[in-house]
């Protein structure tokens with residue numbers, strides 16, 4: 001029986017630090033590496049990143065869009081890379097931002113099953129259809145020790161247009177965070193009143209044996225933290241470092257040092273390749289800056 005994702009993530013972070021490196025084979029990056037924008041180029045890029053970093057960082061986050069654009073051959077590259085990354089000890093968070101009505105969501109969530117061809121440890125999901133639409137993914141994650149990261153306050157400049165909108169007295173972003181807080185609380189189901197904060201405070205938001213398997217995405221680019229993450233009970237994925245302008249100092253200002261934050265960088269590390277030592281050095285630089 002696989003241990004819950006939150007526990008496995010906390011262990012990986014204790015062993016390797018919290019940095020996640022995104023695998024985003026952009027066309028400009030392929031060109032920079034001298035590779036063709038074709039499945040062969042994609043495979044060489046992905047293999048180099050996995051070989052250099054899967055034994056080093058806690059989490060690798062391949063973005064599925066860059067593989068889908070090469071059709072079935074691109075997906076075959078991704079399947080192979082995911083299996084090799086996990087075998088080398090990295091947790092794989094598939095960045096696919098899935099979200100749909102329950103029956104379809106159920107099928108999307110199958111990627112968290114161990115017998116899926118693309119079996120991963122965790123998946124990014126979108127709550128646009130309502131947090132309740134994600135319940136099948138929550139159930140699958142619970143059954144198979146998988147994790148979910150739900151988009152709450154994303155890193156893009158336009159994010160506040162919808163995420164700051166009010167539902168009742170809360171922002172949309174806060175409603176998403178509160179739903180995830182519920183998923184990290186034993187026995188809570190969508191539709192129940194929100195758990196009393198006191199009841200979840202012992203579910204630490206810091207790294208540890210009680211780190212929950214359900215996390216939120218909050219961009220490292222935000223000027224201020226405008227959602228209340230207290231009692232979340234799970235990890236925060238923080239993208240937007242480097243290429244989008246986010247910095248280690250900004251991350252500390254947003255989250256302090258007490259939260260279970262997984263900072264994630266793609267282009268700013270990948271641009272250092274294809275030399276494996278240079279890729280490792282770029283990841284190590286971010287890890288050191290974030291730890292400072």
Ligand SMILES: O=C(O)c1cc(=O)[nH]c(=O)n1[C@@H]1O[C@H](COP(=O)(O)O)[C@@H](O)[C@H]1O
Pocket residue numbers: 022024063095124153154155156217218219239240241242243244264265266267268
């Ligand atoms: O879910 C994500 O990973 C994500 C959420 C978000 O709010 N912003 C964001 O940039 N991302 C992803 O994180 C990666 C960021 O890449 P870089 O800007 O190159 O570090 C991309 O794959 C984005 O799709």
